[in-house]
Amino acid sequence: xxxxxxxxxxxxxxxxxxxxxxxxxxxxxxxxxxxxxxxxxxxxxxxxxxxxxxxxxxxxxxxxxxxxxxxxxxxxxxxxxxxxxxxxxxxxxxxxxxxxxxxxxxxxxxxxxxxxxxxxxxxxxxxxxxxxxxxxxxxxxxxxxxxxxxxxxxxxxxxxxxxxxxxxxxxxxxxxxxxxxxxxxxxxxxxxxxxxxxxxxxxxxxxxxxxxxxxxxxxxxxxxxxxxxxxxxxxxxxxxxxxxxxxxxxxxxxxxxxxxxxxxx
Amino acid sequence: xxxxxxxxxxxxxxxxxxxxxxxxxxxxxxxxxxxxxxxxxxxxxxxxxxxxxxxxxxxxxxxxxxxxxxxxxxxxxxxxxxxxxxxxxxxxxxxxxxxxx
Numbered sequence: 471x472x473x474x475x476x477x478x479x480x481x482x483x484x485x486x487x488x489x490x491x492x493x494x495x496x497x498x499x500x501x502x503x504x505x506x507x508x509x510x511x512x513x514x515x516x517x518x519x520x521x522x523x524x525x526x527x528x529x530x531x532x533x534x535x536x537x538x539x540x541x542x543x544x545x546x547x548x549x550x551x552x553x554x555x556x557x558x559x560x561x562x563x564x565x566x567x568x569x570x571x572x573x574x575x576x577x578x579x580x581x582x583x584x585x586x587x588x589x590x591x592x593x594x595x596x597x598x599x600x601x602x603x604x605x606x607x608x609x610x611x612x613x614x615x616x617x618x619x620x621x622x623x624x625x626x627x628x629x630x631x632x633x634x635x636x637x638x639x640x641x642x643x644x645x646x647x648x649x650x651x652x653x654x655x656x657x658x659x660x661x662x663x664x665x666x667x668x669x670x671x672x673x674x675x676x677x678x679x680x681x682x683x684x685x686x687x688x689x690x691x692x693x694x695x696x697x698x699x700x701x702x703x704x705x706x707x708x709x710x711x712x713x714x715x716x717x718x719x720x721x722x723x724x725x726x727x728x729x730x731x732x733x734x735x
Numbered sequence: 736x737x738x739x740x741x742x743x744x745x746x747x748x749x750x751x752x753x754x755x756x757x758x759x760x761x762x763x764x765x766x767x768x769x770x771x772x773x774x775x776x777x778x779x780x781x782x783x784x785x786x787x788x789x790x791x792x793x794x795x796x797x798x799x800x801x802x803x804x805x806x807x808x809x810x811x812x813x814x815x816x817x818x819x820x821x822x823x824x825x826x827x828x829x830x831x832x833x834x835x836x
Contacts, residue, residue: 531824534823535804535807535808536804537800538796564826575827676777676784680784714787730829731827731828733825734827
């Protein structure tokens, strides 16, 4: 049985005694967001304390595996809420035992939530992953770098007599040039996106083809300009780089509130 | 689990006075390895990227995702055994002192 199956099986059999929390918003009345919750499309609604609400759905007390299915359900709720509200996303899988426990969270963290909501007001996040095509980049380097081109021609001309040392040297020069190129691309792209974003945060790259894994915080009103800028940059680098551009997201990478939570057994 | 395998399979040699220190080191290293989910998260992200780039199909993704979820659950179990914090599952505000149901 996969994790998703075990979680949905649990949803059918166990009593819905917990509250799965998706995000925190500024809202002082009861709201419904549809039957889109994690598990099997549970009703998504609000639990309110003063002018803050937690967006929740009923769930059995289970540990949700971060499968694609579960993570997408969590994200889909946040996307839906985001159409109307600025939100603080909760980490995946957070469950409280009762509405009162959720209100206790809103009450105890009221000031921090309020401050962050003010700061994030009307801001959204975009993800940008950039991968390069090694062969094209090497090709570009060989075209542009005189020293490398000369050395390569020499090795090709004297294939039989060219030394191991010359090949080693070529390899080293190409490696260095590639690292330099990667830095140059990344700096240029960051520089161009600076005008249309509020902040950026880079994460560790995934795999050996990725040269940038970043999140950008953007004013809602600048969404279109950011979009156009990314498209223009991806055209500029069309032959060398692949762009994976996602969003808008809630500000996952720009909110970091350490919640004082303990296990409720 | 490369490191763990090496440690488990390595012939145990050395003076007796070194035993205690070595066991403590092994204990710490093994524990760190058993309770660290960072490499699992990285594998999951790499898998997602492979799917997005069309390098693997949906069936392959689902199969490998199941393996990764199993590793997540193993790490969670070890963390619980060692009394370390885990993410997800039921929580409450730490100092609220709300009575449990």
